[in-house]
Amino acid sequence: MESTLACLAAWMPRQRWYAAKGRPPALRLVAWWDAPAVAGAESDVGATFEARVRTFLVADDGSQPSVLYQVPVVARATAGVDASADHIIGSPEPGTTYIDGPFDPAYSRALLEMVTRGGAGEGPDAVAVGQPIRTVAPDGVARTAAVLSGEQSNTSIIYRGDGAMPIICKVFRQLHAGLNPDIELQSALADAGSTHVPRAVGSVDGTWPGPGGTPVSGSLAFAQEFLPGVEDAWRVALHAAARGEDFRDRARALGAATADVHLSLAELFPIRPCAPSDRAATTATWHRRLGIAISEVPAIADRRAAIETVYARATEAAWPPLQRIHGDYHLGQVLQDPHRGWVLLDFEGEPLRPMAERIQPDLALRDVAGMLRSFDYVAGSIRLDRPDRGEAVRDWAQRSRAAFVEGYAATSGETGDEDSPLLAALELDKAVYEAIYEARNRPTWVTIPLRAIARLVDGPARVG
Numbered sequence: 001m002e003s004t005l006a007c008l009a010a011w012m013p014r015q016r017w018y019a020a021k022g023r024p025p026a027l028r029l030v031a032w033w034d035a036p037a038v039a040g041a042e043s044d045v046g047a048t049f050e051a052r053v054r055t056f057l058v059a060d061d062g063s064q065p066s067v068l069y070q071v072p073v074v075a076r077a078t079a080g081v082d083a084s085a086d087h088i089i090g091s092p093e094p095g096t097t098y099i100d101g102p103f104d105p106a107y108s109r110a111l112l113e114m115v116t117r118g119g120a121g122e123g124p125d126a127v128a129v130g131q132p133i134r135t136v137a138p139d140g141v142a143r144t145a146a147v148l149s150g151e152q153s154n155t156s157i158i159y160r161g162d163g164a165m166p167i168i169c170k171v172f173r174q175l176h177a178g179l180n181p182d183i184e185l186q187s188a189l190a191d192a193g194s195t196h197v198p199r200a201v202g203s204v205d206g207t208w209p210g211p212g213g214t215p216v217s218g219s220l221a222f223a224q225e226f227l228p229g230v231e232d233a234w235r236v237a238l239h240a241a242a243r244g245e246d247f248r249d250r251a252r253a254l255g256a257a258t259a260d261v262h263l264s265l266a267e268l269f270p271i272r273p274c275a276p277s278d279r280a281a282t283t284a285t286w287h288r289r290l291g292i293a294i295s296e297v298p299a300i301a302d303r304r305a306a307i308e309t310v311y312a313r314a315t316e317a318a319w320p321p322l323q324r325i326h327g328d329y330h331l332g333q334v335l336q337d338p339h340r341g342w343v344l345l346d347f348e349g350e351p352l353r354p355m356a357e358r359i360q361p362d363l364a365l366r367d368v369a370g371m372l373r374s375f376d377y378v379a380g381s382i383r384l385d386r387p388d389r390g391e392a393v394r395d396w397a398q399r400s401r402a403a404f405v406e407g408y409a410a411t412s413g414e415t416g417d418e419d420s421p422l423l424a425a426l427e428l429d430k431a432v433y434e435a436i437y438e439a440r441n442r443p444t445w446v447t448i449p450l451r452a453i454a455r456l457v458d459g460p461a462r463v464g
Contacts, residue, residue: 001029007090007098008058008071016152017173019060019067026062031126031208035110051076051106055220057126057175057208068175070220072101072111102155102171108145112159115169115202115223125209128220132202133187143167153351158226167201168226172219176355177210180219182348184359185324188268189261190224195340196257198225227337234331237378241396248403251375254334255407257342258371262364262412265324272361274319282363286311286429293432297439299450300432306457307428314425320414322361327353329367330374368408369426373434373452375400380448428456 005027012018012025035053052075060067073089081088081097089098101107113119114130121128143161153174159167172180187200201223210216233254240247290308294301326333327349335343349358379397383390408414434449 003092004056004098005029005058007092008056011089012058012060012069012071015173017154018069019174020063023062025060028059028061030057030059030068031124032056033121033123033126033128033206035107035114035121051104053101053107053110054123055101055121055126055128057206070171070173070175072107072171073098074101074104074106075099076104102147102157105145108157108159111157111169111171111204111221112143112145112167112223114204115221116167118202126206128204128206130202130204133200153348160226160228165199166226166228167223168198169201169221169223171221174351175206175208175218175220177216177218178355178359179205180222180348180355181324181327181359182346183219183222185265185269185326185347186222186224189264192264192268194261194264196261196342196344198227198343198345200224227335227343230335230337230343232332233334233336233342234374234378236336237331237375237400238381241378241382241393244392244396247396247400250336251400251403252407252410254342254371255404255409256411257334257344258329258367258404259408259411259414261344262323262325262367266364269324270361271321271323274322274363278322279315279319283311283315286425286432289429289432289436293436297435297446297450299446300435300453303453303457307432307453310421310428310457311425313421317421319422320363320365323364324359325362325364326367326370327358327362329370331371331378332374363422363426364412365420365423366426368405369423369430371404372401372423372427373430375404376452377448380445380451384444384447424456428453431456 009025009027012027013021018025033055035055053072054075055070055072058069058071060069075093075096075098078091078095078097081099083097087100087103089100091097110121114121114128116130116132118130118132120130143159143164146158146160148156148158148168155171155173157169157171159169170182183200183203186197187203189197190200203219203223204221205217206220207215207217236250237247239245240250287308290300290304294304300307326344326347328346328351329344333344333346335345337343375397378400379393382393386393431449431452435446435453438446438449
């Protein structure tokens with residue numbers, strides 16, 4: 001097993017879903033489980049030999065706190081594998097090559113079987129059980145599988161077949177104890193008849209040794225309806241802004257869809273009043289993040305007092321009850337379906353937040369603030385390439401933001417006020433977070449959140 005861990009340690013840091021970039025991993029095998037072997041499955045890396053499908057649960061103790069990863073692999077005879085192909089993990093054993101599971105049909109077929117028909121895979125100290133939610137196609141339908149490109153924290157496989165509903169199955173790479181909120185919230189919304197989420201298909205749950213050897217259960221994968229041939233709202237909005245198209249009607253409809261989902265979540269899950277301790281914890285987070293931002297983005301320092309004034313104004317305002325929310329809401333999390341309108345995806349919450357925090361009731365306005373920032377990013381990204389379009393795209397974003405809030409207010413019954421103290425503080429905190437992120441990862445983009453901070457504390461008339 002040491003050779004397997006060494007092989008994974010060399011491969012994992014190059015993957016988009018690996019969290020501790022720039023730091024060598026310190027891997028520890030927690031458990032593994034096997035799926036039934038698939039013989040004769042032709043692989044996209046050139047192998048046609050019997051495959052062993054095994055999923056490793058590996059803790060990286062080089063991160064603080066430690067991160068648990070799910071790494072499905074397909075072991076094939078090295079003689080039949082193109083070693084230069086993508087998604088080759090390596091050869092921990094002579095004569096055997098490991099392939100990243102989602103990119104091999106042996107794993108993708110075993111996974112589809114579990115999420116649509118159930119079944120279990122077992123191994124030392126681990127067990128995985130598929131939980132079908134509903135039948136999606138007649139037995140015997142052949143499906144092709146392809147991995148969705150561009151994801152970061154997870155890996156998704158798209159299944160298509162004649163006469164069958166297309167399915168997308170998300171393989172969670174970073175594991176946490178408990179039911180993943182993406183499964184919990186989307187399944188509940190779909191079962192309640194919401195047209196604003198895809199239909200749920202099935203999931204895979206696992207049990208593995210936790211701290212002290214106590215068994216821990218959590219979510220391994222989630223399958224749902226796939227909507228082919230549609231664009232996410234980021235691309236739709238970006239194209240509209242670039243062409244100078246009026247986006248207000250679509251933004252208003254998106255606001256209404258967002259409010260409808262919030263109303264449904266408030267009916268399906270418990271809500272509770274916002275206690276003084278909740279206010280204190282939220283405002284403490286704002287100030288802690290501001291301190292980090294000032295140390296890493298000096299341009300924010302001159303506006304510290306003005307930012308704190310916005311935060312103080314919010315603490316004096318009335319706060320609504322707390323409820324379950326999306327938690328990581330932006331234009332990239334929404335699809336525009338020509339028949340169903342706006343469809344919301346990925347209710348997993350912020351990937352870097354602990355799962356225990358993601359499943360707690362929160363302020364619905366946090367999702368609203370996230371979407372307002374996303375409209376701002378559309379305009380800001382265009383402005384980076386076309387400075388001469390600055391005023392035009394700024395006006396486009398302002399109109400779209402206002403229409404989104406109008407649509408949200410009309411459906412939710414809340415007063416439509418883009419300048420409400422609480423919403424302004426939540427958006428400002430989001431912009432402060434973005435400034436930290438951009439300074440660390442995309443320094444040329446840091447002007448986008450910096451302009452937003454200036455607008456939110458000084459007013460739009462004083463921001464160029």
